[in-house]
Amino acid sequence: MDKYEQVIELAKRRGFLWNSFELYGGTAGFYDYGPLGSTLKRRIEQIWRETYVVQEGFMEIEAPTIGIEDVFVASGHVGGFSDPLCECKNCGEAFRADHLVDKMVNCADALSVKELDKVIIENNVRCPECEGELGEAYEFNLMFKTTIGPGTGRQGYMRPETAQGMFVDFLRLARFYREKLPFGATQIGKSYRNEISPRQGVIRLREFTQAEAEIFIDPNDKKHANFGRFADTVVNLYSEEAQHKGVIEKMTLGEAVEKGTIAHEFLAYQIGLTNHFLQRIGIAADKLRFRQHQKDEMAHYAIDCWDAEIQTDRFDWVEVVGIADRTDYDLKAHAAVSKTELSIYREYSEPKMVTQFVVKPNMGKLGPLFKGKAKAVADALKALSQAELEQENITVTVDGEEVTVQRDIVEFAEETVKISGENVIPHVIEPSYGIDRIFYSTMEHAFEEEMVSGKEEAEGEEAEARIVLRFKKEVAPVQVAILPLLSREELINPARQIEAQLKQKGLLVSYDDSGTIGRRYRRNDEIGTPYSITIDYDTLEDNTVTIRDRDSMKQVRAPIDGIADLVYEMIYMARDFESAGKAL
Ligand SMILES: Nc1ncnc2c1ncn2[C@@H]1O[C@H](COP(=O)(O)OP(=O)(O)OP(=O)(O)O)[C@@H](O)[C@H]1O
Numbered sequence: 160m161d162k163y164e165q166v167i168e169l170a171k172r173r174g175f176l177w178n179s180f181e182l183y184g185g186t187a188g189f190y191d192y193g194p195l196g197s198t199l200k201r202r203i204e205q206i207w208r209e210t211y212v213v214q215e216g217f218m219e220i221e222a223p224t225i226g227i228e229d230v231f232v233a234s235g236h237v238g239g240f241s242d243p244l245c246e247c248k249n250c251g252e253a254f255r256a257d258h259l260v261d262k263m264v265n266c267a268d269a270l271s272v273k274e275l276d277k278v279i280i281e282n283n284v285r286c287p288e289c290e291g292e293l294g295e296a297y298e299f300n301l302m303f304k305t306t307i308g309p310g311t312g313r314q315g316y317m318r319p320e321t322a323q324g325m326f327v328d329f330l331r332l333a334r335f336y337r338e339k340l341p342f343g344a345t346q347i348g349k350s351y352r353n354e355i356s357p358r359q360g361v362i363r364l365r366e367f368t369q370a371e372a373e374i375f376i377d378p379n380d381k382k383h384a385n386f387g388r389f390a391d392t393v394v395n396l397y398s399e400e401a402q403h404k405g406v407i408e409k410m411t412l413g414e415a416v417e418k419g420t421i422a423h424e425f426l427a428y429q430i431g432l433t434n435h436f437l438q439r440i441g442i443a444a445d446k447l448r449f450r451q452h453q454k455d456e457m458a459h460y461a462i463d464c465w466d467a468e469i470q471t472d473r474f475d476w477v478e479v480v481g482i483a484d485r486t487d488y489d490l491k492a493h494a495a496v497s498k499t500e501l502s503i504y505r506e507y508s509e510p511k512m513v514t515q516f517v518v519k520p521n522m523g524k525l526g527p528l529f530k531g532k533a534k535a536v537a538d539a540l541k542a543l544s545q546a547e548l549e550q551e552n553i554t555v556t557v558d559g560e561e562v563t564v565q566r567d568i569v570e571f572a573e574e575t576v577k578i579s580g581e582n583v584i585p586h587v588i589e590p591s592y593g594i595d596r597i598f599y600s601t602m603e604h605a606f607e608e609e610m611v612s613g614k615e616e617a618e619g620e621e622a623e624a625r626i627v628l629r630f631k632k633e634v635a636p637v638q639v640a641i642l643p644l645l646s647r648e649e650l651i652n653p654a655r656q657i658e659a660q661l662k663q664k665g666l667l668v669s670y671d672d673s674g675t676i677g678r679r680y681r682r683n684d685e686i687g688t689p690y691s692i693t694i695d696y697d698t699l700e701d702n703t704v705t706i707r708d709r710d711s712m713k714q715v716r717a718p719i720d721g722i723a724d725l726v727y728e729m730i731y732m733a734r735d736f737e738s739a740g741k742a743l
Pocket residue numbers: 320352354361362363364365367369478479480481591592593594595596
């Protein structure tokens with residue numbers, strides 16, 4: 160069993176992840192989160208909210224998961240959100256053509272279907288399932304289609320990303336934030352992609368959760384007011400240049416901006432924040448890198464893009480977050496399709512005096528010449544450039560008709576006017592998180608199997624391999640287990656009271672009185688419970704309990720009085736376990 164299988168086996172057995180529709184044989188690309196999985200996922204999402212919504216101040220919105228066609232025409236998803244599909248002529252299996260050749264070429268996902276066909280033929284790539292001949296690759300749109308309303312209805316799509324909700328609400332958001340850049344909005348919710356062949360379990364799903372922030376910034380000022388927070392943070396950077404050399408470089412974010420490796424401070428700040436968040440929830444620092452998109456891989460409108468990638472046992476480096484400077488592409492695209500200006504008015508700190516070239520059509524002469532059309536001709540003249548106006552005979556189009564105006568009918572002038580501000584289309588910085596991939600990576604990085612011997616085994620368990628999920632304490636789906644030594648009323652009563660006190664404090668508590676204490680410790684190690692509290696007959700004598708630490712397996716004896724505060728401090732305030740009571 161490789162680590163992926165071990166983690167998934169544990170995840171299924173202990174109620175983290177289950178195959179969806181298992182009762183009916185299941186289908187690829189869908190997973191259910193069981194009771195502990197759901198809780199763990201919510202913990203991760205909650206810390207994400209704390210980071211982006213509470214600390215950064217990018218308020219959360221909730222837009223529909225079904226979108227109308229216009230939205231996805233504007234975003235480019237109707238026209239171009241596709242992957243190259245290649246089917247086996249023999250068994251009919253479908254494959255991502257770029258995945259079939261990604262070990263043979265650099266950046267397979269940047270190749271056209273024609274180029275992919277060429278690589279497939281040149282390398283005699285066959286069907287991985289049956290060795291059959293592969294058909295020609297073609298583009299397959301990944302959006303799930305639906306109809307809105309009965310009958311033929313209106314074309315709708317399940318959203319393939321949460322981002323569009325924030326773009327569509329741009330004008331409302333701008334007003335909400337009093338048109339002051341930078342501002343941002345976030346969404347956490349389901350996205351849907353009809354992935355061609357999701358064979359990588361929870362890494363590639365057809366329904367998954369994204370957490371995205373769209374941060375609208377001044378296109379002329381991409382400095383970050385709080386960049387100092389991360390300027391000295393060392394990150395693993397896999398820049399375009401480093402990829403050519405095949406080495407990951409350790410660099411401070413300050414240095415990366417200075418050298419021009421990362422385009423600007425605002426983007427580097429987002430990389431710093433992502434680095435901070437992922438490590439806070441338990442991603443190992445040495446298995447986390449930021450990979451820059453290569454020029455031919457990056458969307459044409461983007462200035463710079465970096466993916467946070469996590470190293471996993473089976474899939475090697477997996478993209479979990481995309482961080483991009485998307486410029487004004489999305490707002491311009493929605494402005495064009497909706498025919499609505501999507502910009503904000505920015506007042507200058509001081510008004511500017513600007514000299515303008517102005518056109519003054521002589522209405523006294525235009526009137527008799529063009530009669531009812533005179534005003535339209537005057538307006539058309541005002542819209543011309545200086546060069547066009549300097550022609551001997553000036554031609555304008557009015558109501559689809561070409562009209563020639565003699566130059567002496569038009570007067571020019573230079574005027575100095577006071578301008579107090581301008582309309583600006585903000586640029587967008589987007590960190591886009593895939594929560595499911597982060598969820599799996601958190602489990603894999605927390606997973607450890609070790610041989611244990613000693614005290615706990617002497618109490619009735621044979622020496623065996625201990626499986627432990629070393630979750631960060633604030634992420635663990637169960638933070639404290641309450642274990643009365645025996646299932647007897649005199650122990651159950653105080654145990655239930657302690658359980659109630661801990662719950663009152665907002666801690667995630669489980670109560671377990673079945674099986675030997677050694678077995679219960681093992682069960683809690685397997686689900687990553689940081690602390691277990693055992694209530695025994697000494698408790699009835701001296702009002703103390705045993706607290707066991709998951710990682711060291713050490714035990715201390717602590718008074719019941721104040722136990723909820725004590726555990727809370729150990730979980731959330733870095734209080735040392737050794738200080739919790741008398742070592743046993
Ligand atoms: N099918 C999927 N299943 C699970 N998570 C996904 C899936 N597609 C995307 N994500 C997550 O959403 C994040 C942002 O989406 P984005 O559109 O940048 O992904 P992507 O570049 O299309 O991913 P990939 O290249 O792996 O298909 C990704 O970093 C990833 O974590």
